[in-house]
Amino acid sequence: MISHAEVVRTAESIAAMQQEDGGVPWPEGHVDAWNHIECLMAMxxxxxxxxxxxxxxxxARHQRADGSWPMKLVDGVPTELGGESNHAAYIAVGLWHHHLxxxxxxxxxxHWPMVKAALDYVAGLQTERGEIVWERDAQGRDATYALLTGCSSIHQGLRCGVRLxxxxxxxxxxxxxxxxRLAHVLAAHPEAFADKSRFSMDWYYPVLGGAVxxxxxxxxxxxxWATFVVPGLGIRCVSDQPWVTxxxxxxxxxxxxxxxxxxxxxxxxxxxxxxxxxDGSYWTGWQFAxxxxxxxxxxxxxxAAVVLAADALLEASPGAxxxxxxxxxxVFDPDVCGCSAPVLPPQVH
Structure with missing residues (x-):
């Protein structure tokens, strides 16, 4: 386990990456709302x-009138205009965490009005069955499919929004x-989502986001477990590559x-x-072959993920x-999803 001082040093490495306008970019220079918010939580x-x-x-400056954020911004300028549902939902996780x-x-x-606009945008992308499609494009067209990892994160965002x-x-x-409704689809209907099963995130995110x-x-x-976990190194990003992240x-x-x-x-x-x-920062991954x-x-x-994991294990902050x-x-609704039987509701530990 790393120490509290080491956790702070890691958070300071994030602050050192922050741009003058407040954005926290990816290494290649663009900002997206989800990763930006995760970095704010760590700090x-x-x-x-x-x-x-x-x-x-x-x-607040870059939220659009419909409640979404551009998919990518570079130096404060939108370069990909679609609005991802999981990007919008994560503001509720960030603000609830900040409050805690x-x-x-x-x-x-x-900042509550920012959350309200974002989650109403997200709820507007929910299908009749219950999954939430991954984006609305620049022309205002809803995507035709949903992503399991994204919807798992959205589930957490909606729950945090309700608490706020x-x-x-x-x-x-x-x-x-x-x-x-989203929790039921995540727990019982894998067919509702595009197949991204080679990615480890699709494996554990329904648990991380609280739906399962x-x-x-x-x-x-x-x-x-045996597919993704590499003892002594971490877990694979994708099942078919010798690469832990x-x-x-x-x-x-x-x-x-x-x-x-x-x-x-x-x-x-x-x-x-x-x-x-x-210096307290972390390499993204290791190709072990x-x-x-x-x-x-x-x-x-x-x-940011390191800081949040350390905080949970150390129980150091009120947001741990x-x-x-x-x-x-x-929710089990056979008239909507066609289930023959409900799944067990999640149990809080």
């Missing part, structure tokens, strides 16, 4: 409030219904922690520390239980 854990405030101001960590009621109230709404006395019951918990979650993780490994750590499996979570977290750089860092970069989103505590009950 919140470390108490780096000034860069966090600049980061949320960046989001800081207790700053004024900040939460000031209740806390602020502005209930949004349509978000809760959307989350319930309890016995069903443990069985889900066990099915592909730090962000995915730390997200699996968070999923295991959410299930109460802290022993395996801590072991995996220790395994990926070979990616740590002396060629024994080279791949890609040859240190990414903010990897550092964020991924542990977000779960809900799936």
């Amino acid at each position: 919140s854990v470390a108490g780096l409030e000034e860069p966090v405030r600049r980061g949320y101001a960046y989001l 960590v800081t207790g700053d009621q004024g900040f939460t109230e000031a 709404a209740d806390h602020l006395g502005d209930p949004q019951p349509h978000w809760e219904l959307a989350a319930d 918990r309890g016995r069903q979650a443990l069985e889900l993780l066990e099915r592909e 730090g962000a995915e490994t730390c997200e699996l750590v968070l999923a295991l922690d959410a299930l109460g499996d802290r022993e395996r979570a801590a072991r995996l977290f220790a395994d990926m520390q070979h990616l740590r750089h002396e 060629n024994r080279k860092h791949f890609p040859y970069e240190r990414s903010g989103y990897t550092a 239980g964020l991924f542990r505590d977000i779960a809900g009950t799936a």
Whole structure:
């Protein structure tokens, strides 16, 4: 386990990447809302409030009238105009996490309209069956398919949005219904999503996002454990490549922690520390057949995942239980999805 001082140093490596306008970019230079928010969450854990405030101001400036953000921005200029549903939903996770960590009621109230607009955008992309399509393009056309990883993250966003709404006395019951329906599809209808099963994220994200918990979650993780986990190194990004990645490994750590499996979570977290750089940042991945860092970069989103996983294991901040505590009950509606029997509702551990 890394120390609190090392966690802070890692968060400071993210702050060093932040641009003057407040955006936290990928190594190649573009900003997307999801990874940007994840980086703000990590800096919140470390108490780096000034860069966090600049980061949320960046989001407020670039949110569009429909509640979405451009898929990619470079130097504050949109370069890909579609609006991804999971990018929009993650603002609720970020703001709820910020509130848990800081207790700053004024900040939460000031940014609540941003969350409302974003989650209403997301709810508007839900299909009759319950999945949420992955984007609305620049011409206003909804995508024809949904992504399992994206919808799992959206489920967490909707749950966090409901908690924010209740806390602020502005209930949004349509978000809760959307989350319930989405949870059922995630738990029971893999056919609703494009096949991305070679990616490890599609394996563990239904657990990480809170849609699948309890016995069903443990069985889900066990099915592909040997496919993705490389003992001593972390987990593969994709099943057919000898390549482990730090962000995915730390997200699996968070999923295991959410299930109460802290022993395996801590072991995996220790395994990926070979990616740590002396300045506290983290290499994105390691190609273990060629024994080279791949890609040859240190990414903010990897550092952010490390900080959030460390915080969960150390229980250092008031936001440490964020991924542990977000779960809900799936709605079973045979008239909508055609199920013959309901799945067991998630169990909170």
